[in-house]
Amino acid sequence: MSGRYPYGKKHKYTHMIGEDVILWERFIDFHPNYFDTVDYDFRVGIGMNLKTQWDEKFKRMATMITQKRIDVLGWVRDQPTIVEIKKRVGLSTLGQILGYKILFKKDFPMIATPSLLVITESIDPDNVEVMKASNVPVMVV
Secondary structure (H helix, E strand, C coil), rough: CCCEEEEECCCCCCCCCHHHHHHHHHHHCCCCCCEEEEEEEEECCCCCCCCCCCCHHHHHHHHHHHHHEEEEEECCEEEEEEEEEEEECCHHHEEEEEHHHHHHHHHHHCCCCCEEEEEEECCCCCHHHHHCCCCCCCCCC
C-alpha cells in the first residue's frame, strides 16, 4: 500500500491549517526524502454509534465526522508511519497517537504495524521523558 500523494509541499493539505501547515512544511524542508508517499486526514475507527432508522447519506456523514483523523500517514514502501503534528506536545498527544495506532491496526490488520512520529515546535522535558519511555519519537522543527 502507498499514499495517495507524493511526499512534498502542496498548495493545500486536507484538514490541515495554520500552524500545522507551517510545521509540516518545515519538516519537509528539513527531511526532503523522509517518506515516499503520504495520505492526509486519514480516518480510522468506526465513529459514533448510528441509529438504524437514519438516512444512509446522514449515516455516512456522521461516521466521517466522528471517525478519528490521523494528520499524516507517511509511507516508505509498504511501511506506514502515523504522524501527529502539534505546535506544543502535551500528554494528550501520547494518548492520541497511541489510539490512532490501535485503531489503524484494527482497521488494517494485513498492513505492517505503523511506526509513530510526533512533529512539534515545542516539548517540555517531562513530556520528552514520557514520549521516550513510550517509544514515541518526537522531532522538533
